[in-house]
Amino acid sequence: MEITTKFLGEVKIDEQDILTFEHGLLGLEEEKKFVLLPIDADLPLAILQSVERREIGFVVAYPFAFKKDYSFEISEDDLEQLHLEKEEDVLTYSIVTMKETFQDSTINLLAPLIINLDKKCGKQIVLQDSKSYPLRYPMQSLEGSAK
Amino acid sequence: MLVLSRKKDESIMIGDQIEIKILAVEGEQIKLGIVAPKTVKVHRSEVFEAIQAQNKEALSSTTNFLEKLKKK
Numbered sequence: 001m002e003i004t005t006k007f008l009g010e011v012k013i014d015e016q017d018i019l020t021f022e023h024g025l026l027g028l029e030e031e032k033k034f035v036l037l038p039i040d041a042d043l044p045l046a047i048l049q050s051v052e053r054r055e056i057g058f059v060v061a062y063p064f065a066f067k068k069d070y071s072f073e074i075s076e077d078d079l080e081q082l083h084l085e086k087e088e089d090v091l092t093y094s095i096v097t098m099k100e101t102f103q104d105s106t107i108n109l110l111a112p113l114i115i116n117l118d119k120k121c122g123k124q125i126v127l128q129d130s131k132s133y134p135l136r137y138p139m140q141s142l143e144g145s146a147k
Numbered sequence: 148m149l150v151l152s153r154k155k156d157e158s159i160m161i162g163d164q165i166e167i168k169i170l171a172v173e174g175e176q177i178k179l180g181i182v183a184p185k186t187v188k189v190h191r192s193e194v195f196e197a198i199q200a201q202n203k204e205a206l207s208s209t210t211n212f213l214e215k216l217k218k219k
Contacts, residue, residue: 027199058205077186097201098208108205111198126190126198135201 005049006057008037018051020121022081026111031056034122036093036115046093048113060093061107066139072127074114082116082123089118097136106136 005011013035024031033051044065050056063070074084084090092114094107110133115122127133151159158168164184171178181189 025202026195027202056206058202059208075186075188077188095202095205096208097205108198108201110194111201124198124202126188126194128188128190130194135197 003035003049003051004054005037005047006054007047007049007059008039011037011049013037013051016120018120019115021123022121023123025113025124026126028056036060045096048093048095059096059098060113061096061139063092063094063107063109063112066094066107067109067137070109070133072112072133074125078114078123078125082114082121083119084114084116086118089116091115091117094137095124096139103138103140105139107139108135109133109137110135 001015002010002012017035019034019036021032021034023029031050031053034048035051037047037049039045039047044062046060046062048058048060074082074090078084092112094109094112097106097108099105109127110130111124111126113122113124153159153169155169155172158166158180160166165187166180166182168180168182169177170180183189
């Protein structure tokens with residue numbers, strides 16, 4: 001099927017690739033169907049695009065590339081909701097807030113997107129420790145080797 | 148909304164596993180102790196509101212950013 005995206009125009013997607021966010025995202029509880037789209041840039045970024053609404057599209061970043069020691073525990077409740085059994089099925093992304101320059105842009109480490117690639121579902125979870133995991137972590141500190 | 152009055156060191160139960168206890172009252176500030184199973188997440192409501200606002204701010208990202216990235 002073809003969808004209209006916020007950043008990439010018309011894009012052909014495979015229905016099998018649609019991710020279901022049962023609870024939507026925080027503040028966007030109605031949006032439940034998304035796809036992850038690659039972008040042609042030399043950075044660990046992707047697009048999370050709503051299948052139904054063109055204007056709902058986020059730039060997302062692979063957080064471990066920006067903060068090497070980023071780690072957290074997924075609660076049992078969330079594991080269950082996401083039908084997560086194996087660690088290799090987990091894909092983590094952080095929502096990027098893009099500013100005029102890359103240096104001013106931030107990623108949200110406090111509420112990462114947890115995606116189960118095998119079961120095609122996802123959830124935005126909230127971590128307990130808002131001091132270590134800021135809501136606005138500067139992107140300029142690209143640390144990892146994923147670049 | 149159910150309204151209950153409690154004194155210091157008194158507590159309330161929510162269901163049979165969640166206990167909220169008044170630990171201290173210091174002027175405008177009240178210290179609460181919360182005992183809940185691990186599966187119950189406890190957050191200050193400001194945290195949720197801040198994340199909701201951040202999601203919306205992220206949505207208003209400028210759309211020409213991809214071009215900028217490619218030039219890097």
